[in-house]
Amino acid sequence: MADVATLAGVSVATVSRVLNSPSLVQPATRKRVQAAMARTGFLRNAIAGSLAARRSWTVGVIIPTITNPILAESTRGIADVLDTRGYHLLIGTDDYSSDRELELIRTFLERQVDGLVLTGITRKPQAERLLRASRRPFVTTWELDRRRGYASVSFDNGIAARSMTETLLRLGHRRIGFVSGLTRTNDRSRARLRGHRAALAAAGTPDDPTLIQEMSFTFENGRKAMAAFLAMANPPTAVFCVSDILAVGARLECADRGVRVPADVSIAGFDDLDLASHLRPALTTVRVPTYQMGRLAAEVLLEMIGGGPVRKEELQTEVVIRDSTAPRHSASESSAVVPGP
Amino acid sequence: MADVATLAGVSVATVSRVLNSPSLVQPATRKRVQAAMARTGFLRNAIAGSLAARRSWTVGVIIPTITNPILAESTRGIADVLDTRGYHLLIGTDDYSSDRELELIRTFLERQVDGLVLTGITRKPQAERLLRASRRPFVTTWELDRRRGYASVSFDNGIAARSMTETLLRLGHRRIGFVSGLTRTNDRSRARLRGHRAALAAAGTPDDPTLIQEMSFTFENGRKAMAAFLAMANPPTAVFCVSDILAVGARLECADRGVRVPADVSIAGFDDLDLASHLRPALTTVRVPTYQMGRLAAEVLLEMIGGGPVRKEELQTEVVIRDSTAPRHSASESSAVVPGP
């Protein structure tokens, strides 16, 4: 920058100005400086700039894994708005480990991120303390943080899951298999399980623990869960998987075993991945405004970085009924032996 | 840091030492400093550290989109090794735009990344210049950069595609539909198309341009491509999609139209996504060591950051034959009308 200043015959202060507030410098000198920058191939040192300005133009995003397509989608939303606002994206994956999350929060804060986007609302007390002490804005996604003073952009996982279970109940199903995520490490999964149970309770349907399985989100695990249900003496007539990935796995397992969907068993998912609508039968699922959630989270965060107030945004989900679910009656009918005329 | 120094009764230099080279400071004082850090809840300012040390412990990764599962997978590989080595990951997506890529390279360099992981080998001359001038190490993934002096960790897209086409040819197929990625913006897709054509040429099979379609990687586009092929007067007996996403779409379109796979048409993909092996019929595809490629790229980059030499690593791909492909003969037989006895 010193070279540029010399070459343009101005001070470094002026060079800095054409970089950061061009309007403050006279067009003529501005031109000269820009020419000098071009001639020298000047690349500013943004690190030095951040140190001086106490602002890094960087946002930290922590997600469990980049490999879950639905998380990739919400992250894309974040990245898209950050990009247009000149912010950079520091990304960290914690693999559902709150220890790792704590470590990432600490190092991101050390890296002077201007704000953070986090996944879920439960974390180590130490992480909470760090966050508060840093006084940096952060917004929580994928679950609503209802505590006042905490920003969050999400839908309600409990309500979303509950609606799907109610839908299944309305179709006449009474034995509903539930394939949950790992509740120990995932508060979204816990909320969904709670929602499911609430629906059962409200309907006076027994909550049979053998109808609940916990697995991480892989096709393989979806298959395993379905295989286990199918092996029961009295298998469920519907299976609600808390992720489309699991649901697709479950559906594939049925195909391999000649179990018809939805005639023999209904299957429902969660997320509404692209794949869900393309699959045959098309998957009934809970649609989540994933991309929009990411965008909005980034917008809210940026506003807070700019001094705006803490904001909460509750998004709506929607049960999308497609072809993988059917009324329980049609199931028993179609598998019953129909007497000839 | 000054507070910590005062509280511990040492100089800031010593505090810095316990942070960066603890072995250089006597255990007793080290303890005292650490206690002081704990008491004050000290968080280092890594930005200031980077400025002084001229090293940001940050690596920039540029991929077309985070939303393509196969790119997410290679990125996971990168992130995994970076994590264990104390590096941070600045991620940028360029949506297959070389202008955007240039912009990202520039701003990442300004952010003083210690190195870069890039996707593909062709970019704007301006980007090349920037990269050379910065003297920062970078490694190219998803395609081999054979120019000397350029690091790259990848497989050969041309060879990989060629092997699959040869496999299809060997099965007796002569009219092979090819669903390509967008060749204008994607050098990997160009290489794959070249490989396909090379295989056709070597076998003396006519290279019919109506048998080639270009589309971005979505299920929907896979369907469209297959629909178009199926609508031809003389449809291909096999379809090779340059991405499993496209192949799954193609397969789904067949299902909707009652076209049997592989009896009526063989389908092959590329990537070997998780989904490929679970689908029915299980998808024949080209297996790419995606995660490993990401890991190795990061390792090579880190070595170069540490002063190591430019390195090239060529990984191997493998044609995985599953159930979505069959010999052409069985196809014609099974669709022929078999005369009654």
Next chain:
DNA sequence: TTGAAAGCGTTACCAA
């Protein structure tokens, strides 16, 4: 509109 100069919070060299 422009310049001078004091930071920003570290690291790393040189002495002690």
Next chain:
DNA sequence: TTGGTAACGCTTTCAA
């Protein structure tokens, strides 16, 4: 083994 103190390359008052 420890301390003093220039950098690091900017931004941002404060004056002119």
